[in-house]
Amino acid sequence: MIKSGKDTIFASKLIKEGKLVAFPTETVYGLGANGFDAKAVARIFEAKKRPSFDPLILHISSIEELPTVFKKPISPMIMQLAEKYWPGPLTIVGPKTAKVPDIVTSGLKTVAVRMPRNKVALKMIKQAGVPVAAPSANLFGRLSPTTPEHVKEQLSTIDYLLEGGKTDIGLESTIVTVNGKTIEILRPGGISMDQLQQDFPGVNVVMSATEKHIQAPGQLRSHYSPRKPLYLHDSVPDKLPEYAALLLFEPHPIPEGAKSKIVLLSSTGDLTEAAANMFAVLHDLEDDPEVEQIYAVRVKEEGIGMAIMDRMKKAAYRYSHFVDDQGMVRDES
Numbered sequence: 001m002i003k004s005g006k007d008t009i010f011a012s013k014l015i016k017e018g019k020l021v022a023f024p025t026e027t028v029y030g031l032g033a034n035g036f037d038a039k040a041v042a043r044i045f046e047a048k049k050r051p052s053f054d055p056l057i058l059h060i061s062s063i064e065e066l067p068t069v070f071k072k073p074i075s076p077m078i079m080q081l082a083e084k085y086w087p088g089p090l091t092i093v094g095p096k097t098a099k100v101p102d103i104v105t106s107g108l109k110t111v112a113v114r115m116p117r118n119k120v121a122l123k124m125i126k127q128a129g130v131p132v133a134a135p136s137a138n139l140f141g142r143l144s145p146t147t148p149e150h151v152k153e154q155l156s157t158i159d160y161l162l163e164g165g166k167t168d169i170g171l172e173s174t175i176v177t178v179n180g181k182t183i184e185i186l187r188p189g190g191i192s193m194d195q196l197q198q199d200f201p202g203v204n205v206v207m208s209a210t211e212k213h214i215q216a217p218g219q220l221r222s223h224y225s226p227r228k229p230l231y232l233h234d235s236v237p238d239k240l241p242e243y244a245a246l247l248l249f250e251p252h253p254i255p256e257g258a259k260s261k262i263v264l265l266s267s268t269g270d271l272t273e274a275a276a277n278m279f280a281v282l283h284d285l286e287d288d289p290e291v292e293q294i295y296a297v298r299v300k301e302e303g304i305g306m307a308i309m310d311r312m313k314k315a316a317y318r319y320s321h322f323v324d325d326q327g328m329v330r331d332e333s
């Protein structure tokens with residue numbers, strides 16, 4: 001059993017000592033360590049069984065800390081993004097300072113930074129007095145944790161779990177980078193492309209071409225997978241057998257005689273509400289002995305629907321292709 005509680009002072013003390021602390025953010029739980037301590041950061045990879053090519057996000061508690069992690073001069077567009085969305089679910093990738101160890105960025109010259117808006121997280125980071133490097137607090141490739149219980153189920157070798165209830169967004173942050181006058185979205189998330197475009201009129205906002213090269217494992221084609229087959233459908237399938245579950249983000253008519261378990265993530269079709277419950281429901285279905293396979297009905301890829309479908313396609317990919325444990329597609333011929 002891992003030690004858990006609500007003591008931010010204790011948590012920040014552990015961070016300063018180079019220990020591992022799982023903590024809540026408004027998106028998902030993170031697995032944190034002192035972001036300036038390479039050895040502490042290495043322990044994150046061990047605990048998560050994460051391949052070392054995967055760079056981490058540094059979590060800060062005030063914009064004043066930015067110059068310790070981003071190389072000067074910091075681009076005005078980066079500053080505008082930070083001022084607009086922080087604290088909040090936006091991660092910004094920019095050129096790193098020498099102070100940021102290579103293990104945080106997997107050798108990249110850039111580092112990902114965000115200021116979470118969860119009060120418990122902000123308090124802990126502030127008390128620690130260092131940026132906290134943290135990926136999501138799950139085993140690599142598995143479902144992201146949105147409750148303290150999810151963390152306990154997956155991680156047994158951490159030093160402390162700082163509890164903060166269920167996370168409110170339930171979906172990882174949007175990751176962006178700035179190229180000249182363009183904002184490039186590396187991973188869709190809580191802040192949608194439409195919103196960025198609206199808030200930055202005249203600026204070019206583009207989705208990164210996923211397959212360009214693997215910049216981020218969030219960009220691997222298989223990720224966030226439940227350990228059961230998950231199939232995506234355009235509409236509710238005609239046959240809904242026993243020992244299956246149908247996952248709906250918005251209401252749909254259900255055919256008569258359906259034997260599957262039906263899980264509706266938002267009775268009003270509110271996709272933000274559905275996104276907040278998505279990972280928690282997938283965790284439940286993964287553990288449900290009555291469910292052998294999961295069907296899900298697609299949502300429109302716009303607004304938060306883009307982030308939902310990004311996660312669902314990755315969760316389903318494993319079952320339409322041969323994918324190894326690192327999320328890579330294998331050639332089976």
Ligand code: TXA
Nearest residue numbers: 027029030055056110111112135136172173216217218
């Ligand atoms: O909401 C979130 O972002 C959560 C909470 C805990 O903050 N964190 C999270 O971390 O989702 P993680 O490690 O699961 O995903 C971070 C993503 C990874 O896919 C990583 O590759 C990418 O950020 N990333 C980190 N540094 C990068 C860089 N320099 N360039 C491109 N991508 C980067």
Ligand code: MG
Nearest residue numbers: 135136144172
């Ligand atoms: Mg993750």
